[in-house]
Amino acid sequence: MSRDTAGRSISLLALWFGVAAPPLAWSAHLLLGYLLVSLYCHTGNALFPLLLPLLTLLTLALTLAAGVVAYLVWQHAGVGGRTEIGGPVGRSGFMGLAGVLISGMFFLAILMGGMPSLMLSPC
Secondary structure (H helix, E strand, O other): OEEOOOOOEEOHHHHHHHHHHHHHHHHHHHHHHHHHHHHHHHHOOOHHHHHHHHHHHHHHHHHHHHHHHHHHHHHHHOOOOOOOOOHHHHHHHHHHHHHHHHHHHHHHHHHHHHHHHHHOOOO
16 A cells, blocks of 8 residues: 555555556457457358457456546545655656556557457458
8 A cells, every 4th residue: 555645545456557457458459359360260250350349449448447547546646747756655646647648558559459450351
């Protein structure tokens, strides 16, 4: 647990979820997307192309949730954009802000990676 400026605790799980979930969601989207495409091209099962947009939506939702959690952690820490604050409060603020930025970047990466499945044939 980390403490913010008012002495309230900030969960380490929330801190790490905001930072780690977006790259993990992007990795899952990339790897599972390749798996679904190869299975579709090998078997021809019509279910697999329907799963690609669903996979994109699920990973986008996970990334968005991580961004919201990171934003709430950043606001809860109460450090704003100040980077000179040290200790648990500074760490919580930094991880919250980093999570917000990472979530935005990986949200766009997942979105750009998922768009071709809506317009092109997988094979």
